[in-house]
Amino acid sequence: MPEAKSPNRYTLRDVARRAGVSLGTASKALNKSGTLRSETRDKVLLAANELGFRPNDLAQALHRGQSFTVGLISNDSFGRFTMPIMEGLETVLHEAGIALFMCNATDDPEREKRHIDQLLGKRVDGLVFTGRRADRRPAPGLALGNLPVLYVFSQSDEPDAACLLPDDEGGARLATEHLLALGRTRIAHVTGPEDFEAVRLRRRGYEASLSQVDPTLILHGPWSEAWGREAATRLLALPNRPDAIFAGNDQIARGIVETLRDKAIAVPDDIAVIGFDNWSVMAEASRPQISSIDMNLKSLGEEAGHRLIRMIRGESQGGTSRLPCTLVPRASTTTTP
CATH class of the missing domain: 3.40.50.2300 (Response regulator)
Incomplete structure (x- = not known):
């Protein structure tokens, strides 16, 4: 029996030993790479589940070149505008197997820079900026390289930035x-x-x-x-x-x-x-x-998700787009909406 450890302390070597396979075979099975017999792959997955093994996400991101994570940075502390946008965004990203990290910058440029730095350290595949007003805002104070960046219910002072707004x-x-x-x-x-x-x-x-x-x-x-x-x-x-x-x-x-x-x-x-x-x-x-x-902020978030996925895949999505609004009639204008 292996020595008792907390689940997050088991290593890939422990999984390989328990499954009775080589370290390389265990890596291929967990990373879904290479050619393995289904019985061998199942044996490795079973061993990982029994040990509660969790792979190192950062190491896998470096290996794959993609972390399947996206960062969302907002200054809308109340959440009036950000929450429905985030709901739509997360729905689309989840279907694509991408997790969303949300950070609150609270109109503090230094705090925003720290959030960006931490998200970059996690090797996120893209960044989304949003807020409580759609006016133009300064570009992030950190070099983002070729990282896909999308502004939703927000705009950047960068002329070619990708921005998504209501009409x-x-x-x-x-x-x-x-x-x-x-x-x-x-x-x-x-x-x-x-x-x-x-x-x-x-x-x-x-x-x-x-x-x-x-x-x-x-x-x-x-x-x-x-x-x-x-x-x-x-x-x-x-x-x-x-x-x-x-x-x-x-x-x-x-x-x-x-x-x-x-x-x-x-x-x-x-x-x-x-x-x-x-x-x-x-x-x-x-x-x-x-x-x-x-x-239609939720729909705005959903469209943001689709566009960001295309940006992650290498498609160009620059420029400002405005999505149509919808009339919701109620009793203050007509008794027969």
């Missing part, structure tokens, strides 16, 4: 055209800070959908319910108030809906309201429930 402008068109199709003629836009690229793109889509733009109906402020309440109050004070409001996100939309309800203004009969993000915590908990534009 904010197209989503805003969906929202505005939905309100126009319902017969609304005076549509306001209450949104976030102008220094966000998503804000500028959503405003562009809103304006492009209208035959005439009234600047008094466009209000910028923080991403918050409080701003939605304040903006709604300001819009109601106008001599000619709107009959619909397109909010830049669901938090703002919920603040608007609450204010309209407090002032006994019927939603959607008097004023229809639509948000952006389709964040169920906000949209479905509101009364009435809020129509919204879904950025």
Whole structure:
């Protein structure tokens, strides 16, 4: 009987001894390489299972030239955007036999560099960067060589970087055209800070959908319910108030809906309201429930997985791509979604 050891201390030599084969034969069996009889391969696998043998992943990565692991680095501490992206990404990578390591950089460049350095030490096959906003960010401060790098719901200041984003402008068109199709003629836009690229793109889509733009109906402020309440109050004070409001996100939309309800203004009969993000915590908990534009973040993650696999295989995937958003109608715009 072999000497008792913890499973992670058994070596390939122990497996070979237990199976009664040479060290080279045991290596071929476990690495699925070379030509072996099925009986010999099964004998080695049985011995490894009985000992609880775990191969050295780093050594195998060096041997194969691929570790079947990918690193994900995010600064979205809350996880509002990262978690659905990660779910879609992990689903695709898992089907390809690739494991995902997730690291949180928390807007700390030095912490991000440490994470990257550790992931490179694990010989990951690729890196994915994501965050809580899709604006451009500095490239990693470490030389990555030819390692595949993909930005999802994020962008790099490197001109040829591979970036995958939701179509904010197209989503805003969906929202505005939905309100126009319902017969609304005076549509306001209450949104976030102008220094966000998503804000500028959503405003562009809103304006492009209208035959005439009234600047008094466009209000910028923080991403918050409080701003939605304040903006709604300001819009109601106008001599000619709107009959619909397109909010830049669901938090703002919920603040608007609450204010309209407090002032006994019927939603959607008097004023229809639509948000952006389709964040169920906000949209479905509101009364009435809020129509919204879904950025399809899980699908974005799935597409990221497919693209990253192609990049690992050596295919070029540079440039920025934007995936379409989806309209999710609810009671805040129409009672017959």
